[in-house]
Amino acid sequence: MKPRTSSPIVRELLETGRITSFPVIDAHGHMGTWPAIWFPNSDAQQMIHTMDRCGVSTLVFSHHNALQDPQTGNETAQQEIDRFPDRLIGYYAVNARYPENIREITRNFSRLRGFAGYKILAAYNKTPITLPEYAPLWAHAHEEKRPVLLHTWGGDTCAGWRQVKEIAERYPDARILMGHSQYGDWDEAISLAKEFPNVFCELTAAGDVNGVVQKMVDDGIEEKMLFGTDLPWFDPMHLIGVIACSRISDAARKRILHDNAAELFSRWLSC
């Protein structure tokens, strides 16, 4: 049966198979293979096909290879951004265990094309985001108001809410995107997003948990929530469906699926 809804957004989604009144922006993606999983659609062309199917105009991503090997992996990301400059925006992936790479890229970020900011997979690298090795990155993101996407998870001591709080206080102009919204530590994530204008909750995986989207909106952070999929991991239509069927307003749906990211990435979307 059809969902019981009065939402024009949900109705157009049901009738056309995607939201047609505005493009969805995906603030958290990757690309390429990953050791622990088989992906049917992991190259740029396949991912863009998925984005087309789901009404996603733009994906902000870090290449999986760059999370392992920043030097060559980010170069691969650059090649794909150059191939699809109107669909892909990059996060330059860094790891404190390659400090020279961080020093070099923060000095020469302008040589990159289509990269908005950085990505840190701190828990996997076992490198807290507060390490001095990351300081040039935070200073650069702060100076140029750039986004930094973090992999954040409840209980994590590398990019948990305590570390994010410390960084948010120290670098108030760096845009800190809590990937997965401190999964499980929902109250702490919401508090940070409320307290700090520069902290955002990104919903990959987190949004799939029953009630999380509604709780965040009810708690007043709809302007700080971002749609994300980890593509090529998750079919974007899954989280779009969660947001469509959550007990929130259409205005909130549009904020999460488009407006917040459009504001955050406006410099890269319009250049």
Place this chain on the structure above:
Amino acid sequence: MANPKTSDVSPAAGAFARPASDLRLFDAWTLVGATRQPPLQPALTAETLLAEMDRCGVDEAMVSSASVDGASPVDTNPALSIFRAASERLHPIYHILPTCTGEIVLDTFFDDMRTNGVRALAADPEAHRYLLNGLTFGDLFEAMIEKRVPLYLKSDWSVVTAVLKEFPELIVIVRDLGSWGADRFCRPILDAFPNVHVEISTYKLDGGVPALLERYGPERILYGSGYHTCAMGGPAMRLRNLDIDRDAKEQIAHGNLERLLREARP
């Protein structure tokens, strides 16, 4: 607010399969009831579950007790009768226990299932501390094979494999495949055991279902949501908008589960 440079998405929606907005959905896996660590919005009553189904456009649902983490199936199985009584749209799943302790007596167990409209069973060997093997469950599993009653198993792949090696004719529904993709685990099992089905609530892998479909056909893929732990709206919208043909979508959405329940004769 800046305008995104890509204000339109190409190619046109017509390049993909039509969305199935009126798809009949029969959810193969929902959870209800109190637990030690409740989710943000637990479904404690049939009314809560039914309201969520209406909002997400889900017609019917299999209902399993979430309370089995801290309560015995001796108590949680009968407690599900409230849900069945509340609506014909809800279909209870009982949890099994070994017969050796007398907590389950085979004849009365199947009588009870018939009386209460139960056509599928689930096992939770971790919570209920038993070995899921022929030594413990031979009598029950032989009866389930004869009666074609399906058994839900969590995607603990070594347990699933061991059970199927001993009871290849058992009808198994592997639930909660997980968001890390499951193909390297589930494909050899699907290849070897034709009675195995997969419930895809947490199998969100982009392109995953179309790939399974291509290899195995739609008959062994079951739509499920994992509600009340997981949001119900996600899997439903994902399936409605998959780029696959309508017949396959119908089978995954409700046809396969309806066939399994029809064939079960507890």
